[in-house]
Amino acid sequence: MSNGARNYPMRMSKFSKLLFTIAVGALVCWWYQQQQPGAQSGAFIAFLDVGQGDAIYIRTSSGADVLIDGGPGRAVLERLPEVMAPGDTTIELMLLTHPDADHITGLVETAKRYTVKQIVTTALPATKPLHEELWQLIETQQIEHLVVAAGDHITLGPQDYVDILYPAADDPLATLETNDTSIIAEYHYQQAGDDLAVLLTGDAGAYVEEQLVSRQLLQDIDILKVGHHGSKTSSSQALLDAVQPELCVLSVGQDNQYGHPKPEILERLQPYCEIRRTDQEGNIIINLEIDE
């Protein structure tokens, strides 16, 4: 063909342009990923800013995604992409502390949109619509359902695990206030002989805290997820004395109608720990890897 000679160099230049575009595209993608909080490497825990409620995300040592409670409404759907790896739509483990709306709603929304492998709950039967909806999702999406009780141990990766401290298998869940059915779990991250412990308390009140103390289940921890958004019904002196936290995190909504956190609770926490709040900071992300 007569125009073959002209086409050849033109094709070369198109090819070079293509290579250049791919190279620039890859660079932009890499840069963009580096700018995303989800690109954070290693294990971390994020207390998500979901307003008045709890939603706690953990990236485990092996890169698995764990979500403990989902907060009220759909806020968690905006928060998860801020902490999960770009494009990741699988949550390996979901944990519902108790079925109150400010903990369960976001889990239901997440379970509808993400692939959830396992869900951890207590044996409390579902009696309210959102709770029933979650039970239905477990069935329709064939999510593995782990009903846990004190003494259970969940391995998350080579360096981290969750111990369930409460409720005990024979605690009378159906007769307790919903808050007092909250799963109390201790997340541990281990590295080079060091152990970092995070106590997750749901909305459990002083009754549960007394049980934990009298059953001698508490030990020195590093991070405390302050119970029930800083309500005065939680964070008893006995609990704080037993766990001696260094960092206390409050998951709480700005100007919430309950006046959480209560000033007397902040005062009680002060001598023990640095206090951080999602209503003041937004997402609170704590790197779990210990600098060697």
Ligand SMILES: [Zn+2]
């Ligand atoms: Zn709550």
